Amino acid sequence: YHYQAGYYGGTLRVTTTTSLYNTGLLEKLAEGFRQKYPRVSIQLIAVGSGEALRRAAQGDADVVLSHAPNLEKKYLSDGTLKPGKIFAYNYFIILGPHDDPAGISGMDPVNAMAAIYKACESGRALFVSRADNSGTNARELILWSLAGVDPSGRPWYVEAGADMAQTLMVANEKKAYTLSDVGTYLKFRKRLDALEPLVEKGEVLINVYSIYTVNPEKVPGVNEKLADAFTEFVLSEDGQKIIESYGVEELGEPLFRAANGDPAGELKSAWEAMARIG
Amino acid sequence: MWQEVSEVVARSLLVSGTATVLAASWSIPTAMFLAEKESAFRRVLLDVSNTLVGVPTVLIGLILYLLLSRSGPLGFFGLLYTPASIVAGEAILITPLIVSLSASVLREKRAEVWEMALSMGATERQASATMVAESLPRLLTAVLLGFNRAIGELGVALMLGGNIKGFTRVMTTAIALEVSRGEFELALTLGGVLLVVVFGITAIVRKVGKAG
Amino acid sequence: MWQEVSEVVARSLLVSGTATVLAASWSIPTAMFLAEKESAFRRVLLDVSNTLVGVPTVLIGLILYLLLSRSGPLGFFGLLYTPASIVAGEAILITPLIVSLSASVLREKRAEVWEMALSMGATERQASATMVAESLPRLLTAVLLGFNRAIGELGVALMLGGNIKGFTRVMTTAIALEVSRGEFELALTLGGVLLVVVFGITAIVRKVGKAG
């Protein structure tokens, strides 16, 4: 079946969140895919998660890569997307200024958020939020609610309304705390002289990337065969290897971890938890 | 790397050049119509045109996206994510600029030359052509400003083209990508290249306009 | 929601209006200088100005970001991510547009009125003022186009303002945010509001220009 599939031609339209694209991982995956399917041309469209999903619903994508379970859920339940697969994950990280006025370094993420809230309330710190309904933004809101606090409307709570790169620049400028996906952070690290990662571990920081084929029964014009082939490739051994090794050479550590079929089911349950809370 | 840059530069020039030619082909007749006589209707049209000089490019990008999207009314053309859609979007984007500038240029010359042409037996069409010929250097500048605006705009190119490497990536989307990757030096270099190319074209067009 | 929208509209008007006044204050004298005499130097300056009409807004945003950021040479002002930095960026952005348009307007009137003014005993400064007065309606249009361009641009407002809710969020950054959220309908509504507001201003300015 594989060898037959290599015979396909046509165009595959992939909309993806910027965090995957801007790190360069997707180009690598596309390259690998192209070696297998030389007659297929891949169009990678990098936009915010919200826009990526909306574009898929408009019929302008065959495959969506996303890391916003709460948004994905909506499109899954109305049938726009076929049930997807988790193909990669990494961790969100809480960044803050070097002097760490909230003293969160090494803390558990939920306690850290509570400590940030306290420090901010007492005027010693700021927090910059993406405030754009992205996956990262959804996760941040979950963390606040797990910490039992509500930052909305507080004067220290800076709602940047921007993508990750821009938000990191704002946080850096304001020497503020913020939440980031690790991929964008590592790519941007050299620009962020005022920030350092303070909390990088913890269940609730897990960031799962899923791949979905757009449902051809709901959205006309979807190239399902190619979409499935691409999904298959991303989940295959070759694809997973690309994910695992990406960035090691350049940055010294991998940007993403391969899901490798999620044998323990933790990723799936993390996804479900996020989808529920968001 | 430089091969890729030159490919992207060439694509930018081609896309924006085509868009400019298209836009000029309907903008200058429109400007001629607007400049011809005073009337409330034409004044409102000119106001609309002046307003749209500043229309946000994301907005044009979004509207055209919704039209060209598979589920949109023009979706069956399959233009989305092709250079053609950027051409269309940029042509629409710069139309108000070219119309406004050309109308103001033509309006200046209107009365005198128009009267002279008609009284010498020109048809209205010939008189219009004469007006255009008389204003040629400044019309050329108007069109040039349109081109410069098109090649420097981001929103349309990004929303309609999708910044697909090797296919719809143009200078501005490449610059924006590098910025969001934190590769500021690269972004600045690309910006410098873009400006140098545009400056060259501007200088050549000015020379040609003078000679013509 | 509508309260927030009107706040954002007001901020857009204030920021872009201030930027336009600033830009006009140095652009029109520059245009006067460029229009005064022919020389290779001035011609090159005009080419530069025409080129920069199309400078990508992300590029201006990036350069100013690097200057204004804490580690940049102007970092100690603490202007980044304030409305003031958007004002600065937009003023710089629209300077070439206003310079190019004004120079072309003033150049048209140059020889005749300039000679008349000097021969009537005007100082060069007075003669310049006369030139400006004679071209006022069209200069006003040039400045208006600058304003419309400023209020509709995204890159500078985003990179320098940061789209911070309640502080630096303006219409275009709000629109872009809604687009990235997939809230296309909301984005279109905001775009409509922006265009209506700008159209109103355009019509008023035209009326005023005529009366003046």
Add this chain to the structure above:
Amino acid sequence: MIELKRVSFAYPRSCEDAIKNASLVFGPGVTAVIGPNGSGKTTLLKLAALLYRPRAGEVLIDGVSFWSMPDAAKVAFRRKVVYVHEKPIMLRGSVADNVAYGLRVRNLSSEDVAARVDEALEALGIKSLAREKAQALSIGQQQRVALARALAVRPKSLLLDEPTANLDKSGREEFMELIVGLAERGTCIAVATHDRLLALKLMDRAVIVENGTATLIENPEEASLV
């Protein structure tokens, strides 16, 4: 032949009529249009030249009412009438290009154009200027070019607005000769002028314009108006 029938005209944003109920004919031969500054001579000629549309009344060309014609028919009638502005209006090209303009819009063959341009330049004594940029000429030279441009098309009716205002002595004399020649060959010529001597020498009849009112005088010498 141009006939004005009860023609009135007002400039936009002006409350008074610049021409009030004018009825007159510009027939073969020379009609001098005479009157003080601001009386309406230029306005009258532009009405006759089909450049201004009357507020009321009719302008007839060879008996046909021009402004009620279908648009398609208008050009043919326009081409019977040529008007020369009081301030010469030069196009960007050379003197020869300017003189050729009326011929080119009539799609004459390029030999015909060349021959007629040559002839007209000769008649106005500006053959040596043929290749100069028209807009860089002195005002008198420009006036000659404008006249050459008008004569080159050999119109049936020729309306000249202060054609000699900036001409030198020889230019004025050449002009008079040309006009006399054309008038003899049956061209309808109207000349607005402040030059009483010129009017006296050329005219077969006069139109006196005074404060917007135009009166045709068939025998000006008798009426001792000059």
Add this chain to the structure above:
Amino acid sequence: MIELKRVSFAYPRSCEDAIKNASLVFGPGVTAVIGPNGSGKTTLLKLAALLYRPRAGEVLIDGVSFWSMPDAAKVAFRRKVVYVHEKPIMLRGSVADNVAYGLRVRNLSSEDVAARVDEALEALGIKSLAREKAQALSIGQQQRVALARALAVRPKSLLLDEPTANLDKSGREEFMELIVGLAERGTCIAVATHDRLLALKLMDRAVIVENGTATLIENPEEASLV
């Protein structure tokens, strides 16, 4: 008093000098500037008016070389000389605004301005037009406004380029009266004109311009040049 010393001038992108080595004085009284179309009269007057900078030679105002002055000193000298263009150049405002222009740039008090404007309008017979838009006037009316504007500042030297070209009979007569009056009071006046009668009546001396060469004739009647 304006003196030209070996002045040469060429227009940009023109290979020939439009004025060749001209040496002459525009002294008190009336100097008529006479010559065929395109000979260089306008160019000569604009050189004397300090509007064109000579390619070679000097222009002296009251004995001081203008173009080698420091910039700051120039305005005071410019204000001694007024030039009136052959095509009237009207500013956007009313006739009164136009006539006031030269007075306003000299920062006269508003009463003085009003009085002098009134006087100048009266002298040119256009008092009734004071509130009209200058750019909507007939060409002869505009020429009167331009003359009024020049006279209002009472310059020591007055350079007029074909000032009567579009004036009607009464305008021409009023003009002559005015010039005679000014000349008697010692103003240096130069008038370029093709009107031999006008020149004859007014001039104390003549400058003949021919193909770029200007010659001053102190006794034109004797030289029988007219």
